[in-house]
Amino acid sequence: MTNLEIYNNAFKEAFEVDEAQLAGLEYQGIAAWDSVGHMNLIALLEDAFDIMMDTDDIIDLSSYEKGKEIMAKYEKNI
Amino acid sequence: MPISSDKVQVLCGCNDLDAMTAQCALPPFSKVVCEFFSALSAEIMKHPEAKQYPDVVTFGFFCRRGNIQRLKDEYSDKISNRLGRGVSFHIAPSNVPINFAYSLAAALLAGNSCIVRASSKGFRQIGLVCECIQNTISLVEFREIASRISVICYERSREINDRLSALADVRIIWGGDATVTELRSSPLSPRAVDIAFADRYSLAVMDARAVIDTADLKRLAQDFYNDTYLYDQNACSSPRLVYWLGDNEDTASAAELFWEAVHKEAAARYHIEPVVAVDKYTEACRMAIEHNADIRSGKDNLISRIVVDSLSADLPDHRCAGGSFIEYHSSSLDALKTIVTKKYQTLSYFGVDRQTLMQFVVGNGLSGIDRIVPIGKTADFSLVWDGYDLIMQMSRVIGF
Numbered sequence: 169m170t171n172l173e174i175y176n177n178a179f180k181e182a183f184e185v186d187e188a189q190l191a192g193l194e195y196q197g198i199a200a201w202d203s204v205g206h207m208n209l210i211a212l213l214e215d216a217f218d219i220m221m222d223t224d225d226i227i228d229l230s231s232y233e234k235g236k237e238i239m240a241k242y243e244k245n246i
Numbered sequence: 247m248p249i250s251s252d253k254v255q256v257l258c259g260c261n262d263l264d265a266m267t268a269q270c271a272l273p274p275f276s277k278v279v280c281e282f283f284s285a286l287s288a289e290i291m292k293h294p295e296a297k298q299y300p301d302v303v304t305f306g307f308f309c310r311r312g313n314i315q316r317l318k319d320e321y322s323d324k325i326s327n328r329l330g331r332g333v334s335f336h337i338a339p340s341n342v343p344i345n346f347a348y349s350l351a352a353a354l355l356a357g358n359s360c361i362v363r364a365s366s367k368g369f370r371q372i373g374l375v376c377e378c379i380q381n382t383i384s385l386v387e388f389r390e391i392a393s394r395i396s397v398i399c400y401e402r403s404r405e406i407n408d409r410l411s412a413l414a415d416v417r418i419i420w421g422g423d424a425t426v427t428e429l430r431s432s433p434l435s436p437r438a439v440d441i442a443f444a445d446r447y448s449l450a451v452m453d454a455r456a457v458i459d460t461a462d463l464k465r466l467a468q469d470f471y472n473d474t475y476l477y478d479q480n481a482c483s484s485p486r487l488v489y490w491l492g493d494n495e496d497t498a499s500a501a502e503l504f505w506e507a508v509h510k511e512a513a514a515r516y517h518i519e520p521v522v523a524v525d526k527y528t529e530a531c532r533m534a535i536e537h538n539a540d541i542r543s544g545k546d547n548l549i550s551r552i553v554v555d556s557l558s559a560d561l562p563d564h565r566c567a568g569g570s571f572i573e574y575h576s577s578s579l580d581a582l583k584t585i586v587t588k589k590y591q592t593l594s595y596f597g598v599d600r601q602t603l604m605q606f607v608v609g610n611g612l613s614g615i616d617r618i619v620p621i622g623k624t625a626d627f628s629l630v631w632d633g634y635d636l637i638m639q640m641s642r643v644i645g646f
Contacts, residue, residue: 220312
């Protein structure tokens with residue numbers, strides 16, 4: 169799987185959304201991405217990429233696009 | 247000897263007291279314990295019901311590999327000559343369902359076996375987490391953990407308290423002054439130690455202007471709800487006093503916006519028990535008589551606002567739960583100087599600079615306030631809690 173596929177799968181699993189809904193997706197933009205959904209997403213991303221995210225990055229990950237920038241900090245280019 | 251009897255129900259884990267006391271202690275953050283929590287986290291996060299319970303998901307999030315590793319790293323230079331004390335016996339509070347799980351986590355991370363008395367109020371969260379623990383310890387790689395955990399519940403019983411206290415090396419008593427006093431009548435063995443959490447009082451400080459200006463009032467209301475109603479306002483860190491910073495006009499507008507947003511959350515999610523409703527009403531009346539408070543309860547009594555124009559030293563005696571808030575406003579924090587005592591624990595804030603708050607506490611040498619956290623974070627568990635470093639307190643040092 170490519171990094172992009174891994175990244176997308178985490179979002180799809182956390183929020184039960186389709187690939188088509190991912191672009192532009194934002195925190196609190198859909199009901200599933202609330203604070204509970206956010207924890208789920210982070211846990212899935214950390215697991216899938218085998219990384220440990222800093223607290224600031226966990227808070228900053230406020231959109232699908234922003235998350236890609238943050239993953240790059242952990243050497244996961246998407 | 248089996249733990250379970252007609253009086254004790256084992257919710258998950260070991261049912262054999264002899265097997266539990268026979269376990270050797272582990273070093274803090276041992277590999278198998280860290281791996282257990284990572285597996286438990288995955289089990290909780292994927293549980294189909296977990297999403298309904300923010301407190302359960304938060305615990306699952308706390309246990310995830312990255313967080314446990316981060317905690318381990320923080321302790322790395324302090325634990326090389328330490329071992330768990332042995333058997334820990336926990337008395338979790340009856341009103342904060344998930345607390346038992348954090349207490350267990352801290353003790354297991356410190357290297358102890360854990361007998362945990364969870365609330366017997368039948369919270370689904372407890373059953374759910376126990377189910378996940380059971381599934382995880384059933385895995386062959388965690389056999390070692392299976393004989394180190396026993397989550398039980400029983401109705402108040404001196405006899406059972408006596409029995410479990412006698413075999414504990416460390417006893418952790420949550421639930422406040424009354425529970426601490428009750429448990430202290432059950433003797434510990436001579437070498438054992440108590441970690442007791444007394445009654446505390448917490449407050450929230452909000453900047454009126456910031457509340458008026460915020461783009462995300464709903465988020466603030468949700469955060470505040472999670473700090474208070476989620477635990478029936480019974481957690482020691484749940485704010486009971488709401489201290490507005492601002493002038494009359496701003497505070498009036500901010501309070502109206504804020505409570506309306508909180509009301510929406512509470513109306514959707516909170517079920518008020520009749521006995522709590524009566525307590526709230528009685529307490530509001532008492533405050534009106536004794537403190538000349540202005541009572542604003544709304545028509546459904548979900549939020550009981552008790553607005554006072556001066557702060558008295560006996561505020562912590564006002565212990566009404568379930569959405570009963572003392573409100574005060576001022577242009578500065580100065581009124582806190584004279585009323586904060588050792589009882590004060592958590593100061594949560596919105597729209598106020600945290601350094602300013604820290605300066606206020608330290609600069610004035612206040613005898614209370616042990617934590618300063620944003621609203622929404624009051625219940626976030628930390629291994630340093632209420633002035634105790636739980637890992638250090640629950641492990642012993644080998645001097646060499």
